Amino acid sequence: MVMLTAHFQLKLEAFELQVQLQLPATGISVITGASGAGKSLLLRCIAGLESPQIGYCQFKDELWQDSSRRLFLAVYQRPLGYVFQEACLFPHLTVQQNIAYGRKRVALPQAQAHLELVLALLNIKHLLHRKPAKLSGGEKQRVAIARALAVNPKLLLMDEPLASLDQAHKHEILPYLRRLQQELALPIVYVTHSPREITQLADYLVLMEAGKVLASGALQAVLTRLDLPLAQSQRASSVIQAEVLAYDAEFELLQLKFSGGILSLPHTELAKGNLLRLRIYARDVSLSLQPPRLLEASPSLPAQVLAWVDHSSGYTTLSLQVGHEQLLAQLTRKAATLLGLKLGQTVYAEIKNAAILS
Numbered sequence: 132m133v134m135l136t137a138h139f140q141l142k143l144e145a146f147e148l149q150v151q152l153q154l155p156a157t158g159i160s161v162i163t164g165a166s167g168a169g170k171s172l173l174l175r176c177i178a179g180l181e182s183p184q185i186g187y188c189q190f191k192d193e194l195w196q197d198s199s200r201r202l203f204l205a206v207y208q209r210p211l212g213y214v215f216q217e218a219c220l221f222p223h224l225t226v227q228q229n230i231a232y233g234r235k236r237v238a239l240p241q242a243q244a245h246l247e248l249v250l251a252l253l254n255i256k257h258l259l260h261r262k263p264a265k266l267s268g269g270e271k272q273r274v275a276i277a278r279a280l281a282v283n284p285k286l287l288l289m290d291e292p293l294a295s296l297d298q299a300h301k302h303e304i305l306p307y308l309r310r311l312q313q314e315l316a317l318p319i320v321y322v323t324h325s326p327r328e329i330t331q332l333a334d335y336l337v338l339m340e341a342g343k344v345l346a347s348g349a350l351q352a353v354l355t356r357l358d359l360p361l362a363q364s365q366r367a368s369s370v371i372q373a374e375v376l377a378y379d380a381e382f383e384l385l386q387l388k389f390s391g392g393i394l395s396l397p398h399t400e401l402a403k404g405n406l407l408r409l410r411i412y413a414r415d416v417s418l419s420l421q422p423p424r425l426l427e428a429s430p431s432l433p434a435q436v437l438a439w440v441d442h443s444s445g446y447t448t449l450s451l452q453v454g455h456e457q458l459l460a461q462l463t464r465k466a467a468t469l470l471g472l473k474l475g476q477t478v479y480a481e482i483k484n485a486a487i488l489s
């Protein structure tokens with residue numbers, strides 16, 4: 132189901148945004164692309180903070196903007212929350228007052244219950260009486276997110292909300308974002324450069340370049356498109372869903388099942404049946420023409436070669452069909468040449484490492 136249909140044409144002095152986009156109703160849609168690609172401008176257009184010469188924006192069954200009919204809802208008339216790179220809290224107000232500041236225009240009876248849920252989900256109840264100067268960067272950003280959610284928006288827009296935080300605080304906030312989206316059933320449009328945030332958060336991915344949408348689609352489909360810069364970078368990765376099958380306590384190995392076979396990963400114990408999102412870097416997948424021998428520690432999985440692309444760095448990225456999933460593998464061009472691969476050929480992929488993202 133489509134949540135948001137957005138067509139914008141915005142001419143600035145030295146830049147033109149020209150976007151036609153549809154985003155799905157559920158999950159987190161991530162907008163990514165190089166610096167200056169127009170990601171923030173697109174988000175600002177959706178919010179009604181820019182006035183494009185041509186603009187059409189429909190959220191579910193609400194028409195927010197249609198330049199052909201001279202219709203334009205101002206930002207405060209659109210039921211959305213906006214979180215910026217910096218928390219931008221009022222320094223003289225407490226956390227509670229900062230959050231209440233955004234809530235003045237909401238007088239729904241269920242608003243208090245909603246707010247309680249938001250405070251619990253973001254784990255900030257114990258901070259309510261502090262001033263922003265006494266909060267860590269991560270806590271400030273959680274308060275800024277609570278303030279945006281306090282108005283009970285139908286859509287949350289986030290523009291690089293973790294960019295000003297150090298690594299530790301980024302890690303602290305990421306799990307909250309996924310939980311918020313799920314518990315509040317709130318669609319999120321999220322701008323980021325970060326490959327980690329893309330793989331951890333995105334259900335749907337939009338890739339922008341020079342003011343235009345270069346590609347958009349389900350995360351896995353966009354990540355594994357060999358014609359896009361994502362698959363050709365050194366950090367190319369694929370994402371798969373897997374289920375916890377068993378735990379080998381002796382070797383501290385988690386056994387995970389996905390449609391392509393079984394993976395073993397060193398990890399602490401997780402409950403059987405848990406569904407996990409795994410990120411597999413293309414360079415952590417090695418290929419062999421021989422089927423695995425019995426009793427290998429991490430048996431290779433049968434995979435079909437779908438396509439490959441050579442890049443200028445001396446590497447080749449291949450896309451492989453493994454069960455119902457597509458995986459990327461990155462080899463040196465020499466190794467790929469020596470394997471003598473052919474399209475459609477069956478090879479054996481060893482997944483040497485995978486990160487559990489959620």
Ligand SMILES: Nc1ncnc2c1ncn2[C@@H]1O[C@H](COP(=O)(O)OP(=O)(O)OP(=O)(O)O)[C@@H](O)[C@H]1O
Nearest residue numbers: 143144145146164165166167168169170171172173
């Ligand atoms: N108000 C403005 N007036 C003129 N040009 C602008 C304005 N705002 C943005 N631009 C230009 O539009 C282009 C896109 O800007 P935008 O902030 O959307 O990029 P971005 O993809 O979000 O980049 P970054 O990742 O660095 O934040 C840039 O070249 C920028 O200089």
